[in-house]
Amino acid sequence: MAANIQQQFGEQLLRAAQVVEEQIDQEMNKLENLEEDDLEVIRRQRMEQMKKAQKDKIEMLSNGHGKYEEVSDEKEFFEATKKSDRVVCLFYLPGNFRCKIIDKHLEILARRHVGTRFIHINGEKAQFLSTRLNIRVIPTIAIIVKQNTVDYIRGFDDLGGKDDFTTETLEHRLARSEVITVEKKHVAPAKKKIIRSGVDEYDNEEDW
Secondary structure (H helix, E strand, O other), X not given: OHHHHHHHHHHHHHHHHHHHHHHHHHHHHHHHOXXXXXXXXXXXXXXXXXXXXXXXXXXXXXXXXXXXXXXXXXXHHHHHHHHOOEEEEEEEOOOOHHHHHHHHHHHHHHHHOOOOEEEEEEHHHOHHHHHHOOOOEEOEEXXXXXXXXXXXXXXXXXXXXXXXXXXXXXXXXXHHOOOOOOOOOOOOOOOOOOOOOOOOOOOOOEEO
């Protein structure tokens, strides 16, 4: 019985190896049969893709990507969201210790994820915007995709509820909202309805 099972397993492995070998042979034949004109077309397409990627990167950098900047008022905030499809914005208050912790991590992530704009704004100077975006707790991170606020990170609830969370913890939380992309095994999708009616309070969080 065991010998039969081993034999069947061996035959299955052999068939699988043959299929893979046939697929490789087919791909090799395609490459070998490519005309010089075909190779030139492929090279040209690749060059165009690289040029476009470089152009897009230069444009993003000119719009403030790659660094963590402050916007002074609502006008600058809306300009940032118009120019960039993906924006992460911290609403802070001067002297708030937990806002400074967030600052440290967002500075790192801004350099790591050039495709996303990272900004922060003083909530005291943006009362209209704070009301419009329903900012109730400081610090709050608003996540904006294509000019729509899709998610909030209020306080440190979603970051382990402690001050010494890692940059990667915040990175993965942002990735759940698809405002950045993280090349990891799996990132759980964000829930459709994220705004909560109540938020746990921490010593250095401030109700808004």
